[in-house]
Amino acid sequence: MKKGRVLNADISSVISRLGHTDSLVVCDAGLPVPRNTQRIDMALTQGVPSFMQVLEVVTAEMQVESAIIASEIKQHNPQLHETLLKHIEQLQKHQGNNIDVRYVTHEQFKKHTADSHAVIRSGECSPFANIILCAGVTF
Secondary structure (H helix, E strand, O other), X not given: OOOOOOOOHHHXXXXXXXXXXXXXXXXXXXXXXXXXXXXXXXXOEOOEOOHHHHHHHHHHHOOEEEEEEXXXXXXXXXXXXXXXXXXXXXXXXXXXXXXXXXXXXXXXXXXXXXXXXXXXXXXXOOOOOXXXXXXXXXX
């Protein structure tokens, strides 16, 4: 049995295949997923699992170099935005690197998801609870 934190086979597999700068999306229940992008649906019901629960598990396994967030989160979901920035700050300390955070419009964000290796859908039902994680290297 796998000893790591990620037990979901699809998430474990996609993280293990990421190379430097490849991207992975963690999103809320409403983000549209491009047809040709792998969809890993974790949503059980509204709010379960939460965006942050999914993100915490993914980032425990994935080396993150940078992140892309929709700028609308600042206005429409400031509490989650603050929580997200604190998580990124803790992740930087744990990984020992700086994580560049870039903001784009939500429309641009949705276009970027098409370039990601997979989209992991949470049960989150709060606005703009989405992030694109770009993989770093551990050496």
